[in-house]
Amino acid sequence: MKSNRRKFISSAVVGGLAATGVPFSSLGADLKSAGSMPTDLQTRYDYLDEVVKRPVFRKELFSSPVILETIELLRDRNNFLVRVRSKEGAVGIAAGHGSQNSKSWPAFEGIMTRFLGKDARDLDKLVPGDSGKSGGIPFNSQVAILEFAILDMMGNLIKKPAGELIGKIVNPMISVYQGSRVVELRQLPPEESLEIVKKDLLESKAKAIKMRAGGGGILDGDNAPGRTEKLLKMARETFGDQMVLGCDGNGNYTRKGGIRMGKVLEEYNYSWWEEMVPFGQYDDLKHVKDGLRIPIFTGESESHISTFRWLIANDACDVVQPDQLYFGGMIRSMKVARMAEVFGKTIVPHITQYGLGYLYMLHFISACPNAGKYQEFDLFSTRDANGNNIPIVYKSGDPITSYDGVLKVPTGSGLGITIDPEYVKKHKALKNW
Template identity: 40%
Template sequence: MKADRRSFLSAAAGAGLAALPAAAAPSPAVQARYDKLDAILKQPVLKRQYFTAPVIIESVELLHLDGAYLCRVRSKDGAEGISVAHSTMNRLFPIFLKDVAPFFLGKDARELDLILEKVFIFGFNFRFSGLALGLPLATVEFAILEMLGRMAQKPVGELIGEVHHKEVGVYMATEWREKPVEESLKLIQGAVAEYDIHALKIKIGGLMFMTTDMYAEGPPGRTEKIVPLVRKTFGDKMALYADSNSFYTVPEAIRVGRLLEQYKFVYFEEPVKFDHIEEIKQVADTLTIPIANGEQDFDYYGFRWLMANDGLDIVQPDNYYFGGLIRSMKVARMAAAFGKTIVPHMSGGGLGFLYDVQFVSAAPNAGEHHEFKSFKTHVKYECKTAPMKVVNGKIKVPTGPGFGADLDPDWVKKHQPVRL
């Protein structure tokens, strides 16, 4: 129960903990949670037992065609893996080529966990933050996991854990918060009607910093109107989620959270500024609706603090932004240790939906529904072990090697290497 969860700190550390200075040492109970989380972070994710001999990475290429990118990794023994880059690679390819790819050359791919730690030190890469480093790093990692999966003849889910979910439930992720309620609702209905879907996420609040108008707050009263209207339109059987993308202050987030509770929304995503961890906890401590956060995180600190201090219910690393599936799986493991759920954020088109379902398949504490926008993609591929359809609200996870998708070789050949 939420009430029991919220009573943890008051029982363990005293009611005055929230008023202590930020520099104060954690209570013994909280420190024990930190110790447990730190031990989890040290545990490797990649299953080395499938690879008895070194897998030396000989080349890491970035390929380009019509404004989109692929990463191709090859080993000295001729194994190959290709990943599809996030759409933002068109701005980040210099970091990929100069600051990320060179570190992987000559490394044993079986040491992928360690490589993903040490690359932050290489060339002072830690000075890059967010997706500037995470996205190039994830792109290489996906290609390596694809290569290793094909070598072992295993799906990626089996390389990074045990397969707990052969199907992944999805929610339709919608936008349009800048539009009037009636127009938004029609667009939402159209998106939901495209697929056999039983869960939906809407945007609430204003655009905050995601607009050229720094004072834009969205149509007045939009949230208060759309929340009950969406519930009325789709009925009680539709699972509803709400995302404010960090728009609210703590008092406003609590006010809106009460509205979401009234209309039985499943969780409230990014209710306040995504890196204001104490404020996230304040909202979570006050509301009964579960609080989700983590899409913008680029290191373990925020997740670690919020889990140690019991300030978050659902963790949401983005598999691209956070630097790949292995790093995200460590967050999932930390969450599982304290009964939390993982619902990874999904971004970037391409084959993001495929990378996401492979990850979710291996997360025992995965949520009921996961982010989905569509199967529309520029990528020419074939998936032989799953139809890539939403059936009764779920996507079947491919069981083929790697991520389970075969890229059209003629299409791949059209891509040209990117040079600086």
């Protein structure tokens, strides 16, 4: 790993396996500290496989079984909520992914069957792994919502926030980067798109911003010659040398184009280059990483732990980005974070721009010792699949606001929020699948 590849990655990355509870001795003498990577590929895989086996959910916090008695899928037109109740009457609720249409939700019946009547303390075992043909974003998104509802219920039961159920709270305050305006940054002239970004900055108050590259509809293309290069240069001039800037390629580049644009980013002192090659072209991704100094981010569209295993073991990225919804919840995402930590890599989850994505991110990152310095933030959008805002109240009494680009993780029990009961009542429990 190149030493100068670390300018963006948080200096707070700590002790690899020590923070995950895996003793160094259990994995052999080669691994001495975070960032050391054995030359033998099989040894790297062995280390990662050992980490994945370790439980995430803190079962020890609960002295007796918590049996999942009911699981309800609630629907209002295109929008879905999941509500769970334990045999003792504890309740949890979570908002579904706004982009998943009604045709994908019938699979939820099978997911329910896996969890109903089981002890919620065994959440690690109940959340599906990589075996079989299950997986993919629609399936994983439904698993994630059920998991979030269970974490909400379990947190409510012992009056602890969701983050404390998957680890120790190490990040009660989280710095964010502004990651919105995909369409505007890729299609409008740079002068116009940057004016919109400047207005968003008044709300986010972020100290880091993500630009977007490409947009011509073909690999290495653009909707005007030199538009992306102009955007990247103007952004640096507009926001100054103190602003941390990154860039997302949105799968718009070949390996050759990814390196070429990466060198432009390096010229203007950008701090990361994200998802530049098309999804699934992992050899091309590694080729780009090996040809540049700038840190490489990837993983937002991944749905299997085994893929992150390959990316990390083969040193094909610097920062992993599992989306808590697309990837199937916080349990699975924490396993990825732990794998990354073994070799000194950080985690900066991708956030879907629907529902309560930023809320789930905050709880998850609160328990990640190897979280990146800045986390993605798409403003305070709680838009559901019907285009309405999800009305919520924070249990701590303090609404989440951005204090100079820093968000406070909710401290109330479970997910830390109460969804307006009148909004919930509009959603009716599905009986027919």
